[in-house]
Amino acid sequence: MKKLIVGLFVLLPTFAMAAGPSVPLMKAGNDLTDNASLQRGAKLFMNYCLGCHQMQYQRYERTFRDIGIPTPVGEEQLIFDGSKVGSHIKNAIDPDDAAKWFGAPPPDLTLISRVKSPDYIYTYLKSFYKDDSRPFGVNNVVFPSVGMPHVLQELQGVSTAITEEVEEHGHTVTKIVGTVSDGSGEMSDDEYDQAARDLTNFFEYVGEPSRLESKALGIKVLGFLFILFILAFLLKKEYWRDVH
């Protein structure tokens, strides 16, 4: 019994940590039917993320086709390492080296929107803040002690944490409740939000490319049912004409 109680006390903090970030996630508000947004997201990914993160289950060709980029345009503007358009979206980074540099290997992002959630990715991209105690000078509100540098800092500017004093179990603790940019980035706050939303949108599409198809199929099915309804209606009219 004693062991059990001690065990519980040892386990408790682990559960508390597993409960995740104390801040609520922001709503991504992304739209999978918005091709322009998906295309901007793809461009941001190829430029800012592919250096470290792969999408090893996703092919360039399929991506271009699904989100409406003509193959020659995609080949010219979005493939930077001479890969064939039929190949998977990969980089040449050695996971062991990366783990040494960043303390953790950059995960494959093909399924990240399913493993986490679109709202999480959106919030994560908006939650880096200046923290000089970290190796790259930044930390993240929803991913404390994150290994990833803030690669979009040139777009967002330098963000600092907004803190709040809260009462917890009888004493005051300082909690990080958000971040604010100093405006030194290339983008305004709204533009950066949109960039984070476009990236999130792209990740959600890559995680479930079939959703785009099922949406398109859903519209076709509705169209078919509508035509069927009209035909049935006309047929009924025709059928009853002689009865009245």
Ligand code: HEC
């Ligand atoms: C310089 C290398 C590098 C670049 C470039 C980079 N990342 Fe990362 N990223 C990492 C590393 C390393 C981790 C693992 C962090 C950890 O486990 O501490 C990571 C983790 C992540 C995660 C997972 C977070 C989680 O909760 O599991 C996401 C999402 C992510 N990165 C998105 C992006 C996006 C989007 C871009 C491009 C805008 C990007 N990364 C660019 C190195 C990079």
